[in-house]
Amino acid sequence: MKVIKKEELSNLIKSNQTLMIGGFMSIGIPETIVNYLSEMPIQDLTIITNDTGVLKNPVDEQIGVGKLLLHKKVQKVIASHIGMNAETGRQMIAKEIEVELIPQGTLAERIHAGGAGLGGILTPTGLGTIVQEGKEVITVDGQEYLLEKPLQADVALIKAHKADTYGNLVYHQAARNFNPVMALAAKTVIVEVDELIELGELNPEEVITPFIVVDKILVKED
Amino acid sequence: MSNQQLSTKEKIAKRVAKEFKDGDVVNLGIGMPTLVSNYIDPNISVFVQSENGVVGVSKASATEKSPNLVNAGGAPVGMIKGGVFIDSLTSFALIRGGHIDATVLGGLQVDQAGNLANWMVPGKMVPGMGGAMDLVAGTKKVIIAMEHVNKKGEAKILKECTLPLTAQGVVSMIITELAVFECANGQLTLTEISEDSHLEEIKAKTEATFVVSEKLHKHKGE
Numbered sequence: 001m002k003v004i005k006k007e008e009l010s011n012l013i014k015s016n017q018t019l020m021i022g023g024f025m026s027i028g029i030p031e032t033i034v035n036y037l038s039e040m041p042i043q044d045l046t047i048i049t050n051d052t053g054v055l056k057n058p059v060d061e062q063i064g065v066g067k068l069l070l071h072k073k074v075q076k077v078i079a080s081h082i083g084m085n086a087e088t089g090r091q092m093i094a095k096e097i098e099v100e101l102i103p104q105g106t107l108a109e110r111i112h113a114g115g116a117g118l119g120g121i122l123t124p125t126g127l128g129t130i131v132q133e134g135k136e137v138i139t140v141d142g143q144e145y146l147l148e149k150p151l152q153a154d155v156a157l158i159k160a161h162k163a164d165t166y167g168n169l170v171y172h173q174a175a176r177n178f179n180p181v182m183a184l185a186a187k188t189v190i191v192e193v194d195e196l197i198e199l200g201e202l203n204p205e206e207v208i209t210p211f212i213v214v215d216k217i218l219v220k221e222d
Numbered sequence: 223m224s225n226q227q228l229s230t231k232e233k234i235a236k237r238v239a240k241e242f243k244d245g246d247v248v249n250l251g252i253g254m255p256t257l258v259s260n261y262i263d264p265n266i267s268v269f270v271q272s273e274n275g276v277v278g279v280s281k282a283s284a285t286e287k288s289p290n291l292v293n294a295g296g297a298p299v300g301m302i303k304g305g306v307f308i309d310s311l312t313s314f315a316l317i318r319g320g321h322i323d324a325t326v327l328g329g330l331q332v333d334q335a336g337n338l339a340n341w342m343v344p345g346k347m348v349p350g351m352g353g354a355m356d357l358v359a360g361t362k363k364v365i366i367a368m369e370h371v372n373k374k375g376e377a378k379i380l381k382e383c384t385l386p387l388t389a390q391g392v393v394s395m396i397i398t399e400l401a402v403f404e405c406a407n408g409q410l411t412l413t414e415i416s417e418d419s420h421l422e423e424i425k426a427k428t429e430a431t432f433v434v435s436e437k438l439h440k441h442k443g444e
Contacts, residue, residue: 024274024310025296027289050310051350054296083349084296092348101348104273105314105356112311125318125359128390131351173290173307174275180309208309 002167002217003196006036012188012216013037013155016075018046020111020151020182021065022158025054025084028175029064030159030192032221037157038067044075048111048151050104050178051081052088069097078151080104103131106148108181114150115184121148156186160209163193164200167214168207176208183209190216230369230399233416236261237441238326238367238397242268246323249273249357252295255326255367269302271322273313273353278305294353317353318360325361327354329368329396331383334430336393336405338366339385351388358392370398370427377429379403379410400424402441409433414441 013019023029045068053064066085068074076098082088091097102110109121122145126132136147158179161172169191171179183189191209196219228236231254239261242248247269250256259281262268270279272293279293280300293299308316316322331339338358341351358364372378379396396403401424402414410432415424417440 024294025292027274027292027296051352079350081350081352083347083352089348099348101350103351103355104310104353105318105360108310108314123318123359125356126389127359129355129387131355171307171309173288174272174292175290176307176309177275178310181311 002215003165004190004216004218006032006218006221008216009033009036009190009218010040012190013040013042015042016044017154018048018152020153020156020158020178020186021047021049022156022177022179022182023053023064024050024174024177026063028159028171028177028179029053030157030190031063033157033190033192033218034064034067038071038073043073045073046076046078047074048078048107048153050107051079052077052085055085055087072096076100078102078107080107106131107151108178110148110151111178111181111185113148114152115181118150120150122146123148151185153182153186154188156182156189158182158189158191160191160193162195162197162202163191163214163217164197164202164211165217166199166211167191167217168202168211169193169209169214170202170206171208180209183213188215189213190218192218192220194220231257233399234367234369234397237402238365239263241324241363241365241395242266243323244268247271247277247321249317249322249325249361251325251327251354251357253328255328256293256295256297258326258367271313271316272299273310273317273357275308275310275313276301276305277308277316278302280305314353314356317356320360320362322357322361324363324365325357326365326367327357329366329378330372331378331380331385332366332368332393332396332405333380333383334405334410334432335382335408336391337383338364338388338393339383340366340388342386344386354388358389363394364392365395365397366393367397370400377427380429381431400427403432404435411435412438414439416441
């Protein structure tokens, strides 16, 4: 049975693991899971995510990955943008955490490579900038590209709109973002959904993420 | 609305909008570039792509707001009939793959070789590049929309950028409240002066070496 209660997350997620977390700013984030994680006795996580969310005031209304940072669960952030959450910048400057910034399209493709069995990708993005530092430049038909290596995770925490009991997923509007690609690139994929429906109720033409990559399903709590 | 009543940012946005042609697909950066959509000629169809996963962004409806329908800046938007939702991987395939006709981005510095710096100020501001590096690497036309000088009155159009680059030699055009420059083959050409400015002011506020176009004309922003 793939459907779990949030209390079972403590068996699935441990200190020092690398987690991918879906979402773009505050949209498409597995909020119930992240909130539970921020209360769990874990530490030194590496988080691969698009951004660290938007720092809200008061901070206890913080949603998304920022909450994990606030509760000091994170040792390293790999993201494309941290500018909307001043706490990430503060922890980075104070050397409490390490931050690796990656262009957003490169982040998506590195995760894709990690999930698609590719040895990396070649992209022109970042050529001639500090993103190039320490990376191999490969020339193909006279055009230079950076070799960007695959990203994988122990656990992907993603958000979808609906799942059937097998774990076929459909998304809602712009809340799709990084969720489908992250579902490919982790040993364990845990999805939070707004709604769980019966097998056969989803139109197979509409399914974005096929059930075979989804390991656990948790229904969102309000 | 006459130009006198417009703010500096609105003036820039209004001039940028004239660059779009019927059928163009464009990506508008966060902040001032987003204003450009207010000034697009209503007689043409321009499709706005937002990198968080929307193709066909329109103004937010006053009555039907959806929490998951936002642009890359997190602001509520609407969607045109025929618009679609995509994931981040597809979004950046469109961006990097040359399927977007124009991108409008802000700039901290641009230099006469078409180099752009717009993502970090070492020691002060490290928000991350987000999607900017991919947008400038893959979009057919890169329009930098920015105020001509910074808050301290210093030139932003330089002989050589001093801040970490977003990309090398990618800028097609710079549009400020005072002037329009085209950038090609490592050379900057002044093509327009705002009606309330003059060549001496442009020279005084621009550090870069530039050629004055034979076709130089004043634009009225109408």
